[in-house]
Amino acid sequence: MRLLSPSRTGGKQKKALRLFKQLEFLVVGRALRLPVQIGQANNKKASDALALQFQVRALLRSLGAHTLAREVRVEWNPRLKTCAGRADYREKLISLNPLLLDHELLSVNRHSGSEIDRTLRHELAHLLAQFRVGRRRIAPHGSEWREACGDLDIADEARCHNLPFASKSFPPRFVYACPSCNEKFPRVRRIRRAIACLACCRKHNGGDFDPRFRLKLATTNS
Incomplete structure (x- = not known):
């Protein structure tokens, strides 16, 4: 059996280690690039949702709702088809319809202000109204919600949107x-x-x- 001197053995080990690191870098590099290529369209939505979440938390802190501000989250939910947004107080979650992004590009000259911002405040008003009354049940668009809308600068907010989203219709059974x-x-x-x-x-x-x-x-x- 041929024995290698310590110097030659160390050289081969270093060479093998360099090769391993190169392979590791190649694999990791590909793994890092792959999600960017696949989910490139979702990155903007994720960053937008995060920016909206910061905005919501700032609004809540300005109104003294610090506990809710720490817990509230914002997401784009593609499962929303007919409604512009949805508020879930138990989860402290505001879900927005991704179609708002498309509508924003088409309606910038036809609407004063942002439909996204208005929908965000509409849903936030639901969370804020429930937060203020605690466990007491309130009407979804009652006086508590209306008061919260006023505090969020959308005092004239309507109960339902009039955006051109497809509506569901079912035949009577x-x-x-x-x-x-x-x-x-x-x-x-x-x-x-x-x-x-x-x-x-x-x-x-x-x-x-x-x-x-x-x-x-x-x-x-x-």
């Missing part, structure tokens, strides 16, 4: 009928509680509920 006048009431979902024909209740019972006019299932379209 259930048709109910009044046993008295035989008026038909198509519904997408099955009625789970007692509902009566309003016209008959007004005509025969002063507008109060009357079980005689309770709607009955007539047909089902599966």
